[in-house]
Amino acid sequence: MKVEAWIFTILTVFFLIVTPSYWLVTHETTGTAALTLTFFLSLMITGYLTLISRRIDARPEDKQEGEIVEGAGEVGFFSPHSIWPLLCALTLALVMVGLVLGWWMVIIAGALGMASLTGLIYEYYRGDYAH
Incomplete structure (x- = not known):
């Protein structure tokens, strides 16, 4: 410091x-x-x-x-093959486009965002990679 x-x-x-x-x-x-x-x-x-x-x-x-x-130390864990960050980015792009075109698209993007964010957060709590 x-x-x-x-x-x-x-x-x-x-x-x-x-x-x-x-x-x-x-x-x-x-x-x-x-x-x-x-x-x-x-x-x-x-x-x-x-x-x-x-x-x-x-x-x-x-x-x-x-x-x-x-x-040196542990840098962190990065998911090797996850689709959820891509879906979160696409949702954000859809929100930005929705701000230009209309609020109805922002509402749809918000619902998709909730689903993709939930998938990102809970990705390692189910399936083959559950811990």
């Missing part, structure tokens, strides 16, 4: 310098307000990451002598 905190510290200092410079050059209130809010957002994220980096144990990438092997 220390690397991320340093990156946002650099960003915060950048916006601290750029915001008054922008105001002096352009005298534009909208852009200056946006840069000021961006500075405070960056400051907030910097403070959060700094506090969190003090509270948690150092990650392998935060250590000076950290090894790549220390950061």
